[in-house]
Amino acid sequence: MMRKITIKNRGNITYDVDHRKPLLDSLKANGVDLPYGCKYGGCITCAAKLINGRVNQTAQVALNNRQLNNGYVILCVARPLTDCTFEIGVESHDLLYRNPFTDPLEDHELKADIATPLENRK
Amino acid sequence: MDSVCCGPGYASPTDAMMAPSEKILYTIAIYTGTGIQKPDYLCTIDSDPESSSYSSVISRLEMPGIGDELHHMGWNACSSCHGDIEKERKYLIVPGVRSSNLHIIDCGTDPRKPSLFKVIEGSEIKAKTNLSAPHTIHCLGSDIIISMLGDAVGNAPGGYLHLNESFEIVGRWENSMGDIKFSYDFWYQPRHNIMVSSEWAAPNTFMPGFDLEEVGHLKYGRELHFWDLEKKIPIQSMYLGEDGLVPLEVRFHHDPDSTHGFVGAALSANIIHWWKDSAGEWKWEKIIDVENEPHPEWPIPVPGVISVILLSMDDKYLYFCNWLHGDIRQYDISDPHNAKLTGQVWMGGLLNKAPEVNGVKVTGGPQMIQLSLDGKRLFVTTSLFSTWDNQFYPEIRTNGGCMLMVNCDTENGGMEIDPNFIVDFGKEPNGPSRCHETRYPGGDCTSDIWL
Numbered sequence: 001m002m003r004k005i006t007i008k009n010r011g012n013i014t015y016d017v018d019h020r021k022p023l024l025d026s027l028k029a030n031g032v033d034l035p036y037g038c039k040y041g042g043c044i045t046c047a048a049k050l051i052n053g054r055v056n057q058t059a060q061v062a063l064n065n066r067q068l069n070n071g072y073v074i075l076c077v078a079r080p081l082t083d084c085t086f087e088i089g090v091e092s093h094d095l096l097y098r099n100p101f102t103d104p105l106e107d108h109e110l111k112a113d114i115a116t117p118l119e120n121r122k
Numbered sequence: 123m124d125s126v127c128c129g130p131g132y133a134s135p136t137d138a139m140m141a142p143s144e145k146i147l148y149t150i151a152i153y154t155g156t157g158i159q160k161p162d163y164l165c166t167i168d169s170d171p172e173s174s175s176y177s178s179v180i181s182r183l184e185m186p187g188i189g190d191e192l193h194h195m196g197w198n199a200c201s202s203c204h205g206d207i208e209k210e211r212k213y214l215i216v217p218g219v220r221s222s223n224l225h226i227i228d229c230g231t232d233p234r235k236p237s238l239f240k241v242i243e244g245s246e247i248k249a250k251t252n253l254s255a256p257h258t259i260h261c262l263g264s265d266i267i268i269s270m271l272g273d274a275v276g277n278a279p280g281g282y283l284h285l286n287e288s289f290e291i292v293g294r295w296e297n298s299m300g301d302i303k304f305s306y307d308f309w310y311q312p313r314h315n316i317m318v319s320s321e322w323a324a325p326n327t328f329m330p331g332f333d334l335e336e337v338g339h340l341k342y343g344r345e346l347h348f349w350d351l352e353k354k355i356p357i358q359s360m361y362l363g364e365d366g367l368v369p370l371e372v373r374f375h376h377d378p379d380s381t382h383g384f385v386g387a388a389l390s391a392n393i394i395h396w397w398k399d400s401a402g403e404w405k406w407e408k409i410i411d412v413e414n415e416p417h418p419e420w421p422i423p424v425p426g427v428i429s430v431i432l433l434s435m436d437d438k439y440l441y442f443c444n445w446l447h448g449d450i451r452q453y454d455i456s457d458p459h460n461a462k463l464t465g466q467v468w469m470g471g472l473l474n475k476a477p478e479v480n481g482v483k484v485t486g487g488p489q490m491i492q493l494s495l496d497g498k499r500l501f502v503t504t505s506l507f508s509t510w511d512n513q514f515y516p517e518i519r520t521n522g523g524c525m526l527m528v529n530c531d532t533e534n535g536g537m538e539i540d541p542n543f544i545v546d547f548g549k550e551p552n553g554p555s556r557c558h559e560t561r562y563p564g565g566d567c568t569s570d571i572w573l
């Protein structure tokens with residue numbers, strides 16, 4: 001199945017991509033210049049911000065829950081579940097990096113393997 | 123290197139100290155994580171004060187791909203092959219810690235303009251050895267050993283990649299990782315059949331950035347490991363605990379008969395000393411403790427974060443950087459149990475002690491250092507690791523890194539930033555880049571080991 005991917009910070013250009021393929025591969029095949037490193041979802045280099053839509057990125061291990069809640073997606077392993085709109089590249093990383101001492105994570109904001117679930121999560 | 127009788131390097135540390143001064147330096151510069159879609163590259167920097175291009179980049183060798191994150195590097199041969207006339211210190215092995223690609227760079231044919239000789243693809247390394255994230259490189263006779271921080275998908279503890287002298291993958295070097303949880307740096311002392319390794323974290327933990335909470339969840343290292351070098355197995359681990367959080371650079375004395383060595387515990391901001399006592403037991407102690415410093419905007423005092431340490435060739439001085447505080451320190455360790463502070467200079471850092479040096483705004487703090495063989499010139503760069511830079515010094519994206527030189531008094535102790543040397547990586551042709559590790563063609567204080 002094809003999904004329509006819109007890149008907001010590239011003049012809302014759109015691409016039709018295969019829903020089974022990682023977004024990084026699909027976008028690169030369309031000539032989009034994207035940063036990447038490990039290509040297995042562990043190094044965060046390829047992170048982009050999801051503005052609209054849903055993805056499956058269960059294979060990623062780079063993002064903590066705060067980054068996930070801020071909409072970050074690891075493009076090298078994420079596959080689109082719906083049509084999606086992204087901001088890409090380092091320009092989208094405004095909320096990705098934070099000083100760990102001045103802005104610590106709450107227990108539920110840690111990475112999934114060590115986070116405490118929120119009791120009253122809706 | 124000039125001698126016709128011998129192989130690479132020098133017969134002894136004392137001989138190495140009498141070598142000619144370095145005329146050029148090789149330094150890594152990265153675009154990974156900066157938003158500039160260009161390959162990382164190896165810079166050749168003119169360090170000859172007589173030259174008209176002194177203190178500037180004279181050539182740049184781009185890697186074939188984007189996003190490697192070049193980090194540390196090492197030579198194909200060092201003084202451990204001094205007796206072998208067939209050997210030559212010619213190739214720098216320059217790994218990409220994110221891509222796991224190993225770039226073999228020919229620095230011998232034209233030392234002022236190195237060229238790419240070969241690439242060992244990260245995919246081949248992962249397929250053949252199930253290892254990724256290359257870090258420290260040492261040559262051991264004909265073999266080249268590289269510490270790899272993760273398995274093929276970035277989980278700890280990783281292991282050691284073994285290359286032969288033709289840069290072909292032999293396989294895994296170690297026979298066992300024992301109970302080791304993480305990998306990072308290593309150094310060895312062949313006369314004592316001992317290797318010591320330290321611990322950072324799994325690539326999947328440190329690459330995305332630093333979360334302090336993960337230290338408490340034991341996702342970062344706090345142990346030091348002693349190996350039987352010949353058997354290639356770990357034989358003893360030392361739990362350093364709160365004194366040794368995130369032990370990084372490992373340095374044995376250059377004197378091949380010595381058993382003394384040191385490691386900098388980055389987050390605890392301590393220097394740990396180890397040695398073998400008269401009963402043949404390996405011991406450790408904390409010899410330096412850098413106090414955390416208050417900061418107006420921080421809820422807790424700022425730790426120094428000792429990102430690197432090294433020893434002068436005569437084993438008299440220990441140097442280290444507090445990357446977050448912004449100082450480089452020199453300690454007299456003539457008595458390795460009692461380190462005495464003899465010098466300190468400031469550049470960048472979070473404490474605002476020296477925001478500008480030699481007319482350039484220093485973004486980041488003193489990070490990688492490299493010392494000349496005679497111990498008098500210390501070159502320092504400011505970037506640590508792209509994602510960590512982005513957390514602590516976000517302005518580095520627009521300002522880039524810089525390289526400075528510190529003149530060191532080897533007689534009485536003391537350090538001074540040289541007013542005439544600065545390489546501003548904010549002004550690179552493709553935009554601001556970040557500089558990291560440095561090596562000198564004729565050897566330096568972290569490249570050579572004596573058998």
Ligand code: FES
Nearest residue numbers: 037038039043076
């Ligand atoms: S390239 Fe490393 S997480 Fe995607």
